[in-house]
Amino acid sequence: MFSGKENYEAEDSDEQEEQEEVAGYEWLRSNIHCQNACPAHTDVSGFISLIAEGKFDEAYLLNRRDNLFPGVLGRICPKPCEAACRRNVVDGPISVCGLKRSTSDLRSARFLPTPPPSDRTKPVAIVGAGPAGLACARDLRMLGYQTTIYDRQAAPGGMLLAGIPAWRLPRQIIKNEVDNYLRALGVEFRLNVNIGSDSQNSVEQLLQRHVAVFLAAGCQKPLTLNIPGEKLRGFDYGLDWLKKINLEQQLEALVGKRVVVIGAGFTAIDCCRTALRLGAKEVYLCYRRTQSDAPIDDEEIREAEKEGIQFVYLVSPVEIIGDDRNHVRAVKFVKNQVVTTDGKRSQITAIPGREFTQPCEIVLAATGQQAEFSWLPEQLQWEYQQRGQLNVDPNSWMTSWRGLFAGGDFVKGPRNVISAIADGRKAALAIHRYLGGKVREETDASLEEVGNWQRDKKYLNISRQAMPKTLLKKKQNLNAGSHLEKEVATGFSRDVAQLEASRCLKCMYNVIIDPELCILCGACEDICPEQAISLGSLQKLEGSSLFSGGSEMTTDSSITLDEGKCVRCGSCIDRCPAQAIEMLRFHCADPMKQWYVGTIS
Numbered sequence: 001m002f003s004g005k006e007n008y009e010a011e012d013s014d015e016q017e018e019q020e021e022v023a024g025y026e027w028l029r030s031n032i033h034c035q036n037a038c039p040a041h042t043d044v045s046g047f048i049s050l051i052a053e054g055k056f057d058e059a060y061l062l063n064r065r066d067n068l069f070p071g072v073l074g075r076i077c078p079k080p081c082e083a084a085c086r087r088n089v090v091d092g093p094i095s096v097c098g099l100k101r102s103t104s105d106l107r108s109a110r111f112l113p114t115p116p117p118s119d120r121t122k123p124v125a126i127v128g129a130g131p132a133g134l135a136c137a138r139d140l141r142m143l144g145y146q147t148t149i150y151d152r153q154a155a156p157g158g159m160l161l162a163g164i165p166a167w168r169l170p171r172q173i174i175k176n177e178v179d180n181y182l183r184a185l186g187v188e189f190r191l192n193v194n195i196g197s198d199s200q201n202s203v204e205q206l207l208q209r210h211v212a213v214f215l216a217a218g219c220q221k222p223l224t225l226n227i228p229g230e231k232l233r234g235f236d237y238g239l240d241w242l243k244k245i246n247l248e249q250q251l252e253a254l255v256g257k258r259v260v261v262i263g264a265g266f267t268a269i270d271c272c273r274t275a276l277r278l279g280a281k282e283v284y285l286c287y288r289r290t291q292s293d294a295p296i297d298d299e300e301i302r303e304a305e306k307e308g309i310q311f312v313y314l315v316s317p318v319e320i321i322g323d324d325r326n327h328v329r330a331v332k333f334v335k336n337q338v339v340t341t342d343g344k345r346s347q348i349t350a351i352p353g354r355e356f357t358q359p360c361e362i363v364l365a366a367t368g369q370q371a372e373f374s375w376l377p378e379q380l381q382w383e384y385q386q387r388g389q390l391n392v393d394p395n396s397w398m399t400s401w402r403g404l405f406a407g408g409d410f411v412k413g414p415r416n417v418i419s420a421i422a423d424g425r426k427a428a429l430a431i432h433r434y435l436g437g438k439v440r441e442e443t444d445a446s447l448e449e450v451g452n453w454q455r456d457k458k459y460l461n462i463s464r465q466a467m468p469k470t471l472l473k474k475k476q477n478l479n480a481g482s483h484l485e486k487e488v489a490t491g492f493s494r495d496v497a498q499l500e501a502s503r504c505l506k507c508m509y510n511v512i513i514d515p516e517l518c519i520l521c522g523a524c525e526d527i528c529p530e531q532a533i534s535l536g537s538l539q540k541l542e543g544s545s546l547f548s549g550g551s552e553m554t555t556d557s558s559i560t561l562d563e564g565k566c567v568r569c570g571s572c573i574d575r576c577p578a579q580a581i582e583m584l585r586f587h588c589a590d591p592m593k594q595w596y597v598g599t600i601s
Contacts, residue, residue, distance in 0.1 A: 032507045037084035039422035042066040045508040052501035060103035069177045074101025078416045092464040102497040115186035118146045125210040130158020131417045132408025133216035135424030137187045148188040162243045165274050166485040196375030212431045215406040219369035219414045229320025234328030238271045238366025256361025258282045263366035264294035271364045272309045277483040283309045288316040293345050308474040330357045371410050397430040453570045453583040465500040506568045510584045517580035520557045524572035532565035
């Protein structure tokens with residue numbers, strides 16, 4: 001923004017440069033919403049710009065730098081970046097998640113990395129081959145540490161393999177990204193190992209063999225309903241049920257004609273849609289709150305409804321009813337009512353006397369998971385938080401035992417994959433610092449002039465491109481498992497991906513008005529399609545959120561630019577008769593990330 005025509009020269013001092021760096025990052029936070037909303041601070045605008053130019057390989061590598069697995073996250077990310085996308089003010093967010101997938105689907109090669117030298121004197125162990133453990137291993141290996149991941153499953157991936165169905169996330173995608181990146185980097189895997197129960201691999205023994213250990217065992221223990229009937233045959237917990245399908249391929253005996261799923265999170269919806277693919281005739285998702293409170297998004301609900309899933313809101317299970325063979329035959333529910341809504345979640349209460357039963361053969365409870373600590377040795381004197389979660393130092397990620405770190409869902413409870421990846425990367429930084437590694441902590445901000453800025457103004461008229469999907473048809477006759485591995489979302493074509501990427505408002509660009517050249521003619525105000533530029537008197541602007549002038553302002557006129565409205569179309573640049581407006585690209589090394597310097601000594 002530029003206010004007035006006051007001419008002054010700023011003093012060149014270290015203090016001012018520091019202030020400019022801080023101001024620069026604040027600009028990034030307030031303008032590049034997508035990057036700031038991503039837990040891993042992925043350079044969203046950067047990789048989308050590369051896709052728009054047809055540079056899918058470069059976009060893939062940029063994605064892989066920040067979040068490890070573009071092919072995985074492009075299918076299952078909860079998309080906080082899309083909720084924050086400024087294109088929402090026009091017509092709808094950029095399909096960031098779908099475009100992330102495109103970088104993986106449409107790249108030209110595997111891009112095997114060159115493994116760095118390995119310092120065998122500083123080995124690090126990681127317990128858990130899920131997203132947090134894999135992310136921590138990648139960063140530590142890039143720094144040169146000998147890194148070994150221990151996991152009780154037969155293949156790396158953690159809940160990516162065990163808890164997410166193949167129709168949403170194909171197994172080969174996980175395998176390719178692990179093999180072609182982490183294994184190629186030199187990360188070692190010890191699989192089919194139960195830490196704690198394995199006499200050769202207790203936590204104490206890992207600490208003896210390694211200079212540091214990171215616990216990233218996730219949340220494997222389901223939360224119980226605490227109602228009668230949870231021991232009946234035909235009752236199971238959603239995550240355990242999915243594990244039997246995803247890992248053990250127990251298909252025939254896992255579904256009945258009528259299935260009731262209790263909960264409304266991602267595990268619950270995966271159970272519902274998987275049950276349909278196993279041949280269930282009726283599937284009910286029962287949730288104790290309203291649809292607006294459900295963790296899953298509206299698009300997911302619409303897809304499930306199209307496939308035939310029936311949603312029942314404001315009901316709570318009271319009892320699971322069995323038959324004379326000790327098998328599930330129905331669920332008894334009570335209806336709820338909304339008492340208050342505080343802007344976040346509705347407060348509900350049961351309505352006395354409003355019980356009803358829903359006949360079924362299978363009941364799946366998907367109301368959450370928690371970490372399992374029984375395998376941790378008591379002699380290490382663990383500290384726990386009031387909620388029962390393992391206590392770690394928020395800055396060092398270290399437990400109460402020196403050299404033993406923990407993070408991800410194992411510490412913070414069940415969340416999502418991108419948050420777990422962000423935790424793993426932060427833990428790697430903490431371990432690196434603990435082992436004497438150097439870290440550069442300063443902010444690096446800069447502006448780069450973009451010459452001859454031109455953009456086809458039609459991009460504002462391009463509508464959001466829908467992800468192609470193949471949904472089940474209602475009442476479709478299915479053989480058990482016949483659609484379990486048929487991916488629902490099929491991905492963008494190259495042309496559609498570039499078209500969708502071209503919708504980006506390019507928030508990383510900044511319109512600058514030169515106070516020495518501006519003649520306050522108002523031409524830019526007239527041409528601006530979003531009314532982001534205003535010409536007016538200082539008196540009128542004083543007190544507004546756009547005014548940044550002070551007592552030194554001496555003229556009566558001022559130009560202001562509202563960054564929140566600006567869509568970087570460049571119309572003002574073309575129109576300005578004094579050539580006082582230019583476009584700069586903003587670069588900032590996010591100070592929330594503390595960049596590694598070199599490798600281990």
